[in-house]
Structures are given as C-alpha cells and as structure tokens.
Amino acid sequence: MPAGQQPILELQGITKSFGGVEALRGVDFALYPGEIHGLVGENGAGKSTLMKIIAGVHTEFSGRFLIDGRETHFRSARDAHAAGIAMVHQELSVAPDLTVAENVFLGNQPTNALGLVQWRRMAREAGEQLARFGI
Known part of the structure; x- marks a missing residue:
C-alpha cells in the first residue's frame, strides 16, 4: 500500500454464491493508482466471478465495493463502463463471426444521430x- 494514497478501487469482504455454491468468500482487494495486478488461480477459484463483480456483470453479492473511497454498487456492466471499468471476457467464441472492429467495439459501437452504426x-x-498495442 503506497503511503498516504487512497485506493482507486477497493473490495472488502466480497462474497458471492450461485445457488448453494459459494464462489467467493470474504475477498479483500485494493488497487492503487499506477498499479497493475494479475489474478491467477486454479479453475473454479473465483477469478472470473470476481472480475465480473468489478465489471458490473454480477450485481448481487455481499461486501463493500468502493471507488475512490465511495461505496458503489453497479446495476449493470453499462454502469461500470460509465465509471471507467470495462472487461475483456475470456470466452473466445462469443462473437466469432464478427470483424475485429466489431469485436473491439462490442456493445459500444459508434453511432450517428439516427442510431445507425458508423462502420468507417x-x-x-x-x-x-x-x-497503439502494435497489432
């Protein structure tokens, strides 16, 4: 923890269950400005569940979720995106028939005033x- 800094994102005691199966129990995590974290673990350890909570995909959980010290509860991935949080999902076959550009902008395609996608x-x-990534 950097001295005197407040986390930009903090999770306190996050618990999530699916039916009777507990996927996460009491997870604490803090992200400070300038930090990069890697999340690793075995299959079934709850990595994707935790990321989906942060990204607003899973909205029902217990514990505290704070952004810049303020308690937050996203109602959707759109809420998370509006707060500057987005997730690239690991499921590779979700949109296999789309172009690279369509996949990059999936769910956030640029549109004109009529709501039509601006393809170019x-x-x-x-x-x-x-x-920017050398791709």
Missing part, C-alpha cells in the same frame, strides 16, 4: 487502438 469510423478507431 468504427474500423478507423479500432485500427488506431490496435496500432
């Missing part, structure tokens, strides 16, 4: 994002 803009911006 999406392709251009996807290319720019990929270029």
